Amino acid sequence: MATQAQDIVGSPNRLARVVSHSLSISPTATFHSPPSSFGGAQLTRTITAPKQLKPFDTQDIKILLLENVNQSGRDILAAQGYQVEALKTSLPEDQLIEKIRQVHVIGIRSKTKLSEKVLREAKNLIVVGCFCIGTNQVDLDYAARHGIAVFNSPFANSRSVAELVIAEIITLARQLGDRSNELHRGTWNKVSSKCWEIRGKTLGIIGYGHIGSQLSVLAEAMGMSVIYYDILNLMALGTAKQMPTLSALLNDADFVTCHVPELPETKNMIGADQFEQMKQGSYLINASRGTVVDIPALINASRNGKIAGSALDVYPSEPGGNGDYFTNDLNPWAEDLRSLKNIILTPHIGGSTEEAQRAIGVEVGEALVRYVNSGVTLGSVNLPEVNLRSLTMDEPNHARVIYVHHNVPGVLRKVNEILGDHNVDKQITDNKGDVAYLMADISDVRPGQIKEISDSLEALSSRIMTRILY
Numbered sequence: 512m513a514t515q516a517q518d519i520v521g522s523p524n525r526l527a528r529v530v531s532h533s534l535s536i537s538p539t540a541t542f543h544s545p546p547s548s549f550g551g552a553q554l555t556r557t558i559t560a561p562k563q564l565k566p567f568d569t570q571d572i573k574i575l576l577l578e579n580v581n582q583s584g585r586d587i588l589a590a591q592g593y594q595v596e597a598l599k600t601s602l603p604e605d606q607l608i609e610k611i612r613q614v615h616v617i618g619i620r621s622k623t624k625l626s627e628k629v630l631r632e633a634k635n636l637i638v639v640g641c642f643c644i645g646t647n648q649v650d651l652d653y654a655a656r657h658g659i660a661v662f663n664s665p666f667a668n669s670r671s672v673a674e675l676v677i678a679e680i681i682t683l684a685r686q687l688g689d690r691s692n693e694l695h696r697g698t699w700n701k702v703s704s705k706c707w708e709i710r711g712k713t714l715g716i717i718g719y720g721h722i723g724s725q726l727s728v729l730a731e732a733m734g735m736s737v738i739y740y741d742i743l744n745l746m747a748l749g750t751a752k753q754m755p756t757l758s759a760l761l762n763d764a765d766f767v768t769c770h771v772p773e774l775p776e777t778k779n780m781i782g783a784d785q786f787e788q789m790k791q792g793s794y795l796i797n798a799s800r801g802t803v804v805d806i807p808a809l810i811n812a813s814r815n816g817k818i819a820g821s822a823l824d825v826y827p828s829e830p831g832g833n834g835d836y837f838t839n840d841l842n843p844w845a846e847d848l849r850s851l852k853n854i855i856l857t858p859h860i861g862g863s864t865e866e867a868q869r870a871i872g873v874e875v876g877e878a879l880v881r882y883v884n885s886g887v888t889l890g891s892v893n894l895p896e897v898n899l900r901s902l903t904m905d906e907p908n909h910a911r912v913i914y915v916h917h918n919v920p921g922v923l924r925k926v927n928e929i930l931g932d933h934n935v936d937k938q939i940t941d942n943k944g945d946v947a948y949l950m951a952d953i954s955d956v957r958p959g960q961i962k963e964i965s966d967s968l969e970a971l972s973s974r975i976m977t978r979i980l981y
């Protein structure tokens with residue numbers, strides 16, 4: 512990071528100031544002016560324009576976006592003057608490593624694995640944007656320990672997933688997939704045997720978070736009874752009922768649907784033992800992560816009639832891009848799975864709607880801009896959440912010092928010794944586990960002094976990453 516400070520000092524253009532619009536945290540949040548009766552003339556005060564800080568020349572920020580990130584996100588990043596390269600697919604590991612070496616920011620969705628091996632090569636990377644809910648594809652701990660912030664969009668696609676699951680419940684209950692496929696092949700097969708209404712049936716939701724709870728409301732509106740299981744004690748919506756154990760849920764549900772994150776504890780959470788405990792002729796849906804259901808066990812339970820139908824949107828191994836094949840080369844049981852009756856197989860599209868992707872693009876795009884330009888970590892999933900009000904155009908010779916460091920005693924004293932020759936206008940620090948994040952705005956800084964400050968901070972043994980914005 513010392514080279515960044517040299518860069519800052521090196522070019523007179525880097526002093527350019529741009530007035531930015533204020534950034535909202537939620538893509539859907541709207542700002543309403545208070546009515547004119549609020550305060551009126553007595554409350555008139557001068558509002559100074561916020562100053563947008565830049566770490567480098569704007570064109571120096573290099574961003575790689577993979578997996579067809581929505582145009583809304585690309586536009587927000589390109590509007591900052593960053594260099595944005597957007598690819599439609601994920602990349603094989605060797606190509607990813609090659610590319611990630613050059614970029615300051617990477618935007619991904621669920622497919623790109625940012626493992627320790629990949630991140631170790633990412634010497635310039637300061638931030639990762641997951642344009643999705645899940646962050647299991649990133650080694651969050653390694654990223655935090657190297658000062659790389661990670662952001663996601665925690666609920667912008669939750670509704671889309673819940674709606675997909677509702678569609679699947681009816682599709683499975685009526686065997687619509689099979690009837691449609693038969694007629695596509697020219698066969699008329701008008702049956703009612705083992706086709707059901709969903710009214711009065713019991714939906715068992717495993718994981719009652721953003722998606723599970725949204726689904727609960729929709730399912731009740733369609734006349735289903737809802738039970739759920741979660742490791743947390745969560746308030747039931749409507750007349751839903753929390754079950755004390757997973758077994759209790761499996762014993763009672765006609766439809767079981769999984770909405771838990773990928774964790775060691777959720778790996779193969781639904782396997783042979785759990786299928787055993789499910790009702791005869793019940794249904795299983797998984798739109799969470801591919802590791803949650805033991806698929807060979809599902810194939811057995813479907814073949815022996817225990818499970819009357821299933822819908823899968825996620826798989827332990829997923830193809831890299833559209834047009835790729837879903838065969839035994841990818842998952843050894845793929846062809847057995849494809850041959851089952853009354854099974855809906857979708858290519859990880861739970862969150863793939865125009866609404867969700869646009870909102871995610873805006874939310875993650877803005878979080879990345881905020882982090883790159885101002886160092887604000889609000890919404891980060893792996894660093895402490897730290898916010899400091901924007902510098903304004905009335906504060907022309909101020910600089911913002913960001914120091915990510917090991918959370919050990921004595922660091923603040925050393926940092927303040929280094930900043931001691933300047934007026935520290937405001938300072939904030941917080942930690943998450945072993946990593947601490949400090950932001951300080953200092954005044955009366957000449958460009959030449961920025962390098963000195965940066966070098967001194969970089970020399971401290973506690974240092975993880977130093978950035979100075981001005």
Ligand SMILES: NC(=O)c1ccc[n+]([C@@H]2O[C@H](COP(=O)([O-])OP(=O)(O)OC[C@H]3O[C@@H](n4cnc5c(N)ncnc54)[C@H](O)[C@@H]3O)[C@@H](O)[C@H]2O)c1
Pocket residue numbers: 644645665666668669672717718719720721722723740741742743770771772773774776777798799800824825859860861862863
């Ligand atoms: N198919 C898709 O396109 C798609 C889209 C969005 C999210 N997802 C996946 O769905 C998952 C759930 O999303 P969400 O937004 O509802 O997450 P969330 O964090 O809001 O809710 C997850 C819930 O699972 C519970 N949980 C965690 N471990 C558990 C366990 N062992 N047993 C029971 N409950 C447990 C948590 O307490 C929490 O209430 C995400 O992690 C993501 O992997 C998939």
Ligand SMILES: O=C(O)CC[C@@H](O)C(=O)O
Pocket residue numbers: 620621622642643644645646668859861862
């Ligand atoms: O869009 C994606 O690739 C991931 C969708 C979903 O699994 C998520 O985690 O939000």
